[in-house]
Amino acid sequence: MSDSALALEAIDKRFGEVQALRGASLTVRRGTLHAVLGENGAGKTTLMRIAFGLMPADAGSVRIDGTPVTLASGADAIRRGLGMVHQHFTLVPAMTAAENIALGGRGRLELRAVAERVHALGERTGLRVDPSARVASLGVGAQQRVEILKALYSNARVLILDEPTAVLTPPESEELFAWLRRFVAEGGTVVLVTHKLREALAVADDVTVLRRGECVLTAPAAHLDMIALVRAVTGDEATEPFSMPDIEARAGSPPPTIPRTRNRGPCVARLAGVSARDARGVERVREVTVDCFAGEIIGLAGVEGSGVHELLRLLAGRLAPSGGVATLPPRIGFIPEDRLRDAVIEEFTLTENVALRGAGRRRGRMPWPALASLTAGLMERHDVRAPSPATRAGALSGGNQQKFVVGRELDEHPTLVVAENPVRGLDIRATTHVLRELACSAEAGSAVVFYSADIDELLPLADRMLVVFAGRVREVPVERTAVANALVGAA
Amino acid sequence: MTTRPDATGSDIVRPDGVRPAAARPDARWVITAATGVVIILAVLGILMAGGYDTPRALAALWNGAFGSPYALFSATLVRATPLLFVGLAVGIAFRAGVLNIGAEGQLLAGAAAAVAVGLAVGAFPSLVALPLVLGAGALAGSAWAGIAGWLKLRFGVLEVISTLMLNFVAAYLVSWLVRGPLQEPTRVYPQTVELAPSVHLPALITGHRLHLGLLLAIGLAVATWWFLTHTAAGFRVRAVGAGIGAARSAGGINPSRTTALVFLASGALAGLGGASEATGVTFALYEGISPGYGYSAIAVALLARLHPLAIMLSALLFGALEAGAAAMQRDANVPSVLASVVEALIVLGVLAFDHTRARGRYT
Numbered sequence: 001m002s003d004s005a006l007a008l009e010a011i012d013k014r015f016g017e018v019q020a021l022r023g024a025s026l027t028v029r030r031g032t033l034h035a036v037l038g039e040n041g042a043g044k045t046t047l048m049r050i051a052f053g054l055m056p057a058d059a060g061s062v063r064i065d066g067t068p069v070t071l072a073s074g075a076d077a078i079r080r081g082l083g084m085v086h087q088h089f090t091l092v093p094a095m096t097a098a099e100n101i102a103l104g105g106r107g108r109l110e111l112r113a114v115a116e117r118v119h120a121l122g123e124r125t126g127l128r129v130d131p132s133a134r135v136a137s138l139g140v141g142a143q144q145r146v147e148i149l150k151a152l153y154s155n156a157r158v159l160i161l162d163e164p165t166a167v168l169t170p171p172e173s174e175e176l177f178a179w180l181r182r183f184v185a186e187g188g189t190v191v192l193v194t195h196k197l198r199e200a201l202a203v204a205d206d207v208t209v210l211r212r213g214e215c216v217l218t219a220p221a222a223h224l225d226m227i228a229l230v231r232a233v234t235g236d237e238a239t240e241p242f243s244m245p246d247i248e249a250r251a252g253s254p255p256p257t258i259p260r261t262r263n264r265g266p267c268v269a270r271l272a273g274v275s276a277r278d279a280r281g282v283e284r285v286r287e288v289t290v291d292c293f294a295g296e297i298i299g300l301a302g303v304e305g306s307g308v309h310e311l312l313r314l315l316a317g318r319l320a321p322s323g324g325v326a327t328l329p330p331r332i333g334f335i336p337e338d339r340l341r342d343a344v345i346e347e348f349t350l351t352e353n354v355a356l357r358g359a360g361r362r363r364g365r366m367p368w369p370a371l372a373s374l375t376a377g378l379m380e381r382h383d384v385r386a387p388s389p390a391t392r393a394g395a396l397s398g399g400n401q402q403k404f405v406v407g408r409e410l411d412e413h414p415t416l417v418v419a420e421n422p423v424r425g426l427d428i429r430a431t432t433h434v435l436r437e438l439a440c441s442a443e444a445g446s447a448v449v450f451y452s453a454d455i456d457e458l459l460p461l462a463d464r465m466l467v468v469f470a471g472r473v474r475e476v477p478v479e480r481t482a483v484a485n486a487l488v489g490a491a
Numbered sequence: 492m493t494t495r496p497d498a499t500g501s502d503i504v505r506p507d508g509v510r511p512a513a514a515r516p517d518a519r520w521v522i523t524a525a526t527g528v529v530i531i532l533a534v535l536g537i538l539m540a541g542g543y544d545t546p547r548a549l550a551a552l553w554n555g556a557f558g559s560p561y562a563l564f565s566a567t568l569v570r571a572t573p574l575l576f577v578g579l580a581v582g583i584a585f586r587a588g589v590l591n592i593g594a595e596g597q598l599l600a601g602a603a604a605a606v607a608v609g610l611a612v613g614a615f616p617s618l619v620a621l622p623l624v625l626g627a628g629a630l631a632g633s634a635w636a637g638i639a640g641w642l643k644l645r646f647g648v649l650e651v652i653s654t655l656m657l658n659f660v661a662a663y664l665v666s667w668l669v670r671g672p673l674q675e676p677t678r679v680y681p682q683t684v685e686l687a688p689s690v691h692l693p694a695l696i697t698g699h700r701l702h703l704g705l706l707l708a709i710g711l712a713v714a715t716w717w718f719l720t721h722t723a724a725g726f727r728v729r730a731v732g733a734g735i736g737a738a739r740s741a742g743g744i745n746p747s748r749t750t751a752l753v754f755l756a757s758g759a760l761a762g763l764g765g766a767s768e769a770t771g772v773t774f775a776l777y778e779g780i781s782p783g784y785g786y787s788a789i790a791v792a793l794l795a796r797l798h799p800l801a802i803m804l805s806a807l808l809f810g811a812l813e814a815g816a817a818a819m820q821r822d823a824n825v826p827s828v829l830a831s832v833v834e835a836l837i838v839l840g841v842l843a844f845d846h847t848r849a850r851g852r853y854t
Binding site: 360 | 722
């Protein structure tokens, strides 16, 4: 028996003109937690999809427990003891946790037996989930536990997690990592794909860094520090303070100072005793009063299910209050969390996506030439890398799509900007860019409401911190422990 | 929080920031052409396997469609005209994500209303009577589709089911009309009396059956294209069809309102098709007034990839196919249902290739 649980050797993969992976190798020792780092487009997801049998490699080999294998599908990989938790969960919302877990099975379906096994598995591993709960009613953390249970249910010994903390709050992330460490201590193996360098350093045994499809670094985490990782990930020597708020904050050094005058202007948006219900009629926001002032950045925090998403939509004018009075400015820029669902239409060109803004009120003819030049200018100003305004939005990378959305929403200097997890899933460069745009927007006089699931992203930027808990809003000092306590409803 | 399959695409980015598309827009037309070649081969295979005189059958097919002025102006283009109306109806609906497969019923409603009004206004001069008759057809088609639209928006009834069911209701309604209130006075034949000449659409070429309806349909095709690409309302239609969430959230578009308008517009186009058929070809209402134009429309629209200008070409192709198939049956004894087989193959081919393309995008 080899001591590597999973080994990928000299993997090549090409998509059309793009060489996605160039001789990439990854050896994951059994009983370790191995972090795979890299920017968007570095090839992390492609490598993992090859490891899990979701796509074939052009060249190279895959070994599981030292045995060379050819995986034809994810089902093949599962039979060989791999389990994958995708960044976007693959659960059926209308089905219960137990039904979701039973999905990959064969033969007769005995739901009660499945539910019992799931319950027992949850007790044994500490991943507690109500097997009879409908997935749609579960929070994101619980959905992720269902995903992991699904893998464990098919006896996975190697877990691949793709950006598992992107959607989690800090306490949920800590809980997940504590669990992963226990899983590893009991002989399991974990591959953790992430953007968050601090996270990787804190929990991983080994680290592999991918850049442009090549493995540029593999080393034990204990031998690495933030500086080395940043260099490996970006290939850059320069690390100016403001360009790396992410890194600085995560590295534990003091938050970077943002060159802002922080002149607080007049109140431009006001929620007065506002309540709101979600799509199912459940009251999520309860008699909340919030004032937004021109030129300030309000950091907004809240766990899944706290009503924070409904509050953001109220402020963005995308959700009508069920009670109270919302006074909002006419021009609002909204950057929603789910970009592909709520912000861009992938099969439309960039120009058409720009035209989307205000399309509900537009009359008469579409001024296409003017829209195209507006788009070209917007791409220039907001560093959107695409061949032309006529490029389909779906052809852009995630980071460029997000820069495009941010550009579109901020370009006309809206009075109020509402940003919901705007840097989720972005690499360091794109993160820096987006955060800087938000800061500039406030500097130019917009009121900015910035929500992130990651407190460390909020603290350096926020002038004030509001925390949503159980549908109510509380203002807390801009400091980590105060926010973390308020998130879970502690004083 | 959303739960959905891992479909956000690969991590692959070219240096210029562009993720490669498995099939570029132009490649779609190559695929369409490839579908055509496969279908032609399949037809040849069927002919040969069936022991038919293949060269003779193919000659009949060609001659029946394009071989003579009669074939072109009295068969092919005459059949292409209603197909163009209903193809546009299906095309604009599908573009908005409204799966209206009830163009047949809307066409029948339009034809029935046109004939009913036509019988009443026969004494008026053409310039007054024809607009009234065509308007009645459009309105009736709209109303018929509007039922399905209302059911969808009010109760969430899937339009695939409601529009399909309404096709049968419309067909029986026509049966009842031509045996009841609208039946000719002798009460022998299940049909209405012939419309007065003042409500006949004028022929385009003397001695041929081709009528003004074709020009009207071509005008509507161009108008539909212009509407979708150049107007704000058309842009809303496309946005709702391509991404309803982004249309609502980023565009402030009210999808229900756009959907309602599309139901009405789609029904109006199909209804006009029925009115044009009744006033340009049949001059009366009877049960078999449509040989399933509303169903062929789905193939017409899909083959044209829902592009209004391309729908003109696919309607021409289908008109030729149906005219040619009729000739093939006469001259070479090949059953004319072959045309339906080809239509079905086209729908399957387009859907299969689209599926491949969608999968290719994500892997």
